[in-house]
Amino acid sequence: MEFLRPSDDPGTAVAQLEEWVAADVAPRLLIETSGSTGRPKRVVLTRDAVLASAHASARRLRDLGAGAGGRWALVLPSSYVAGVQVVVRSLVAGHRPVLGAWADEQGAAAYTSLVPTQLHRLMGSPDDVAALAAMQAVLLGGGPIDPALRRAAEKAGIRVVATYGASETAGGCVYDGVPLDGVGVGLGADGRIRLGGPVVFSGYDGDPELTAQTLADGWYLTSDAGRLDEDGHLVVLGRVDDVVVSGGVNVPLPAVARRLRAHPALEQVEVVGVPDEEWGQVVVACCVDDPDLAPGQLPDLAALRDWVADELPRAWAPRRLVRLDALPLLGNGKIDRQALLTAATAATAGEGVA
Structure with missing residues (x-):
């Protein structure tokens, strides 16, 4: 079967996708996932699925009052689905995207798509903040969004739209908790999120077994748990x-991470479970400290355990703490959880449990 594999080079990828969008008959798109939590997968997407996502995104942004059409700035890797969608959205709107910047000789971009780590770093640059604030909207996805980061961005005038989706759904297909037109959202008995509609992938290249496990009656069975709020x-x-x-207690790591991210002395936090002979697994907090604080102002493990226990069960509190200069990232800017787990395991090897 013939596939189009988007290039890692942004200029080449734009040329590929421009021809692909306009072709009478187009091959399927092959997206290799990052493998942030396991082995990479080769996701197959039809052009119809990609275009359905791009058109639905444009309609939603228009409905949000963010304008219709407009150029996009590509600052994500062009071979990943989020980068592909930036290019396709811009092409569908009648423009070639701005590559690696917020503006070029043709003018400024009206939209961009970022992962949280990128936005966190850009918030330290007044010029970047001003450029983002001048845009119609900034899509933010690819991982958990720290509420404090979103508040800071919106206070600076940046219009953030939180997106949820995957390569298997041709990119983000739920905006601020609301599915795009035509996209279905369901929850399994265990709370597992399933997504359906015209944006869903065709399967995994070379892996029919995984395809059968993940794609059921047109629904993509995600690896994420969710719930519906009162709205x-x-x-x-x-x-x-x-x-x-x-120690026999189920500990939801995202809940612990969310609580730790609210600590004023921590700049970034991820939480992992590391094997332990006594406890089975122990919760490890991997933290990047606020660089403006002196060592004596930084919380130790006991203080962080107390911080978590103020709102959550003490049994959920981290039993080990790893301080990092930076969190390991994949090429697309997402957290490399496999590398993080390896680093946490190595850093805590032989340590006693607090």
Whole structure:
């Protein structure tokens, strides 16, 4: 079967996708996932699925009052689905995207798409903040969004739209908890999120077994747990397998991470479960400290355990703490959870449990 694999080079990818969008008959798109929590997968998308996503995104942004059409700035890798969608959305609107910047000789971009780590870093640059604030909207997805980061961005005048989706849904298909037109959202008995509609992928290249496990009657069965709030909006709770059993207690790692991210002395936080002979698994907090604070102003493990226990069960509190200069990232800007787990395991090897 013939596939189009988007290039890692942005200029080449734009040329490929421009021809692909305009072709009478187009091959299927092959997106290799990052493998942030396991082995990479080769996701197959039809042109119809990609275009359905691009058109639905444009309609939703228009409905939100963010304008119709307009150029997009590509600052994500062009071979990943989020980068592909930036290019396709811009092409569908009648423009080639701005590559690696917010503006070029043709003018400024009206939209962009970022992952949370990118926005966190850009918030430290007044010029970048001003450029983002001048846009119609900034789509933010690809991982958990720190509420404090979103508040800071919106206070600076940046119009943030939180997106949820995957390569298997041709990118983000739920905006601020509301599915795009034509997209269905369901929850399994275990809270597992399923997504349906014209944006869903065709399968995994070379892996019919995984395709059968993940694609059922046109629905993509995600690895994420969720719930619907009182307004019917989807709330993503984290990966189904992001619950570790520590000393016989089920600990939802995303909940612990959210609480730790609210600590004023921590700049970034991720939480992992590390194997332990006594406890089965122990919760490890991997933190990047606020660089403006002196070492004596930084919380130790006991203080962070108390911080978590103020709102959550003490049994959920981290039993180990790893301080990092930076969180490991994949090429698309997402957290590399496999590398993080390896680093946490190595850093805590032989340590006693607090």
